[in-house]
Amino acid sequence: xxxxxxxxxxxxxxxxxxxxxxxxxxxxxxxxxxxxxxxxxxxxxxxxxxxxxxxxxxxxxxxxxxxxxxxxxxxxxxxxxxxxxxxxxxxxxxxxxxxxxxxxxxxxxxxxxxxxxxxxxxxxxxxxxxxxxxxxxxxxxxxxxxxxxxxxxxxxxxxxxxxxxxx
Amino acid sequence: xxxxxxxxxxxxxxxxxxxxxxxxxxxxxxxxxxxxxxxxxxxxxxxxxxxxxxxxxxxxxxxxxxxxxxxxxxxxxxxxxxxxxxxxxxxxxxxxxxxxxxxxxxxxxxxxxxxxxxxxxxxxxxxxxxxxxxxxxxxxxxxxxxxxxxxxxxxxxxxxxxxxxxxxxxxxxxxxxxxxxxxxxxxxxxxxxxxxxxxxxxx
Numbered sequence: 001x002x003x004x005x006x007x008x009x010x011x012x013x014x015x016x017x018x019x020x021x022x023x024x025x026x027x028x029x030x031x032x033x034x035x036x037x038x039x040x041x042x043x044x045x046x047x048x049x050x051x052x053x054x055x056x057x058x059x060x061x062x063x064x065x066x067x068x069x070x071x072x073x074x075x076x077x078x079x080x081x082x083x084x085x086x087x088x089x090x091x092x093x094x095x096x097x098x099x100x101x102x103x104x105x106x107x108x109x110x111x112x113x114x115x116x117x118x119x120x121x122x123x124x125x126x127x128x129x130x131x132x133x134x135x136x137x138x139x140x141x142x143x144x145x146x147x148x149x150x151x152x153x154x155x156x157x158x159x160x161x162x163x164x165x166x167x
Numbered sequence: 168x169x170x171x172x173x174x175x176x177x178x179x180x181x182x183x184x185x186x187x188x189x190x191x192x193x194x195x196x197x198x199x200x201x202x203x204x205x206x207x208x209x210x211x212x213x214x215x216x217x218x219x220x221x222x223x224x225x226x227x228x229x230x231x232x233x234x235x236x237x238x239x240x241x242x243x244x245x246x247x248x249x250x251x252x253x254x255x256x257x258x259x260x261x262x263x264x265x266x267x268x269x270x271x272x273x274x275x276x277x278x279x280x281x282x283x284x285x286x287x288x289x290x291x292x293x294x295x296x297x298x299x300x301x302x303x304x305x306x307x308x309x310x311x312x313x314x315x316x317x318x319x320x321x322x323x324x325x326x327x328x329x330x331x332x333x334x335x336x337x338x339x340x341x342x343x344x345x346x347x348x349x350x351x352x353x354x355x356x357x358x359x360x361x362x363x364x365x366x367x368x369x370x
Binding site: 013016017018044045047048051052055056057058059060061064065067068069071072075 | 187194195198202208211212215295338341348349357
């Protein structure tokens with residue numbers, strides 16, 4: 001795209017939004033004389049702009065503002081969870097205040113985490129200490145008949161015949 | 168400072184008069200944008216009311232970081248696209264019916280003295296209809312770009328901010344939208360008969 005095309009493009013973009021100034025109009029005419037092949041395209045472009053300009057805006061109710069003010073006054077204060085968590089709700093307005101508050105929260109978080117670690121380690125130490133007091137287990141040979149002995153101890157009903165024979 | 172932003176700062180301090188001024192200034196462009204996007208005047212007005220209610224409710228958090236017009240049109244764009252998506256999901260449900268469920272007290276009645284042009288005076292009604300139809304066939308973003316392009320208070324940079332894209336992308340959207348409109352309205356543009364009929368087209 002050469003300088004002239006670029007300039008034409010800028011004028012065209014200006015023309016989409018507003019009436020061209022005298023200088024712009026003169027530059028455009030100069031461009032169209034130099035590039036007659038663009039005349040039709042510009043004609044359509046300008047016609048569409050004029051058509052959109054004449055396209056009327058929809059009428060707004062005359063009571064629009066009155067209804068709006070009533071709605072605003074009767075509308076409950078908007079407070080959603082998003083608002084609650086929005087930083088602006090609970091952070092101070094100044095930057096220094098915000099930085100201080102954020103630093104305080106980070107420190108509080110680190111302190112809480114450290115406290116949690118200390119408590120956790122203390123609890124583990126106490127549990128280890130209580131386990132260390134348990135007597136050592138008997139040698140493995142002593143446990144050969146463990147299941148049999150365990151089964152006898154679990155018998156729910158007394159063997160009356162055996163008791164009678166023993167008596 | 169942007170005078171509208173100054174008004175908004177007054178709204179932030181609870182000045183209802185400033186809010187009324189903003190509503191008076193922006194009601195037409197916002198309703199216009201909604202109407203061009205939705206093609207339903209009642210819904211366009213309802214949505215425009217929602218835009219202003221959002222503005223009022225956000226006043227407490229408002230900070231002057233951009234022009235007020237960019238901010239309000241961005242809110243309008245979001246609500247408008249939400250409504251288009253909602254319509255896609257629930258085509259039969261009107262916006263008014265979904266809102267009335269939340270209204271506890273009946274609103275006071277305000278007389279509407281809106282004036283329409285009499286149909287017999289609308290010599291170019293068909294053409295206006297054709298423009299609306301052609302615009303409605305454009306993709307949402309192109310349509311919005313074309314509508315915002317007609318808002319004098321928005322520069323290309325601001326339109327780009329409202330649309331959430333770059334300036335070249337915005338210009339490309341407008342260019343493509345206009346090309347489609349030119350194609351669809353070619354017979355009218357070439358004949359130019361409408362230009363002799365007066366300053367404004369009628370709806």
